Amino acid sequence: MIQLPSKFVKTITDIHKEKGEEWLANFDVLIAHCEERWKMKIMPPFDLSYNFVAPAKADDGKDLVIKLTVPNEEFLSEVSALKEFNGNGMVSLIDSDLEKGVLILERLIPGETLVSIKNEDEAVLIASSIMKKLWRPAPKNSNLQSIIHRLNSLMRISQQNPEGIGPIMIGTIQEAVDIFKELANTQTDLYLLHGDLHHYNILHTSKDTWLAIDPKGLFGEREYDTIQFLLNNLENKDILTVIDKRVDLLVDQLALDKKRLLLWGFAHAVLSTCWSLEDEGTYNEHFYKAIFVFKELYSKYYLD
Structure with a gap:
């Protein structure tokens, strides 16, 4: 037993x-x-x-x-x-x-997660190599959900929490809804995405390679699939500096749209924090802080 x-x-x-x-x-x-x-x-x-x-x-x-x-x-x-x-x-x-x-x-053996790689640049390069292997044009006949499903989740949260939820003000949630809508409606090339790709879902194998685990399965543009990686493994780090550098490396390695990536980062950081508050009544402080980091980075590169 x-x-x-x-x-x-x-x-x-x-x-x-x-x-x-x-x-x-x-x-x-x-x-x-x-x-x-x-x-x-x-x-x-x-x-x-x-x-x-x-x-x-x-x-x-x-x-x-x-x-x-x-x-x-x-x-x-x-x-x-x-x-x-x-x-x-x-x-x-x-x-x-x-x-x-x-x-x-x-079973992936030895199975250490990407957190075991202490060098930030090396970890990002490993993650980007996994993303390159995973991403492919979205299959035509599949029961997997699209990014619109997550937009609907955020809209529901906004409607059910007219005064906000936890530390997140309703204005922030509504801003995330508006950005989510704009990005979702202007996607062009749709890919099959992991949907929850981060350090703890990338494991080391006996062949000295790395593989992903625990896919959510999602259709959408590639920029969205980087956000969970950006939100994770931030303990005892300067979040602004680390996310900024990770973004630049991923954009360079994967030929991504940096502006859309930063906007997705803000919108999904809001959604992830809201999900935690709904499910557990608490939230990840790094996810919450990342909401403002993505806003600051977007302002730095596209508004200043």
Whole structure:
């Protein structure tokens, strides 16, 4: 029997309500089912956040990772995205069960995250190489969401919080909505995007290469897919200086539109902070500070 951390249990019940409670009540049965169906032994999990993720050893000796989640729209999108990426810059999908919310993935060993690379420039170059592999023209027939879905989420937040949410004033949210609308409506070339690509979702492999994990799956312009990377791994750093330099490197390496990237940065930093406040009642201080960093950088390069 696997003992689930109380914080993880609370997260599941807070987000998924009764459906989450039912999933937790049947968790041991699900584990037994997976071990039998895929002929594996599931080990104690990695650090848990929103999904149960653990290493597993197949009966034939192969190292695997199993990911279990309360079945939902985001899970279905992840499966679709993994199939679209098909191991190109991305961890390989071995099998899945859509009804039960199960993913069986290859295990990336040693599996250190990009946070282990202390040199900022080197980390950005690794991330940009992953982005080059992942991004491809959006497929015509797919159930993946577009950036418009995230615009709709931000508009809903604005409507439901007429006085703002947490430290974010309604004027800031509305400004982000307006920018999001303008950018979404003026996109030209649409690509298949990761949707949540950051330092903790890029892992080192035994072949001395790096691969992405945990795609959200999204259609949109490439500039948008850089923002989560820009928002992460900012602890004990000068956020303005670090984001400024990261932006310049990514623009140079990937031939991106810097002006649109900075605008996306502001709009998505607002959205990410709002999401955290809705889900957990708290927020990441670096995400929040980045709202004003992106505004300052945009002003510096395009308004001064």
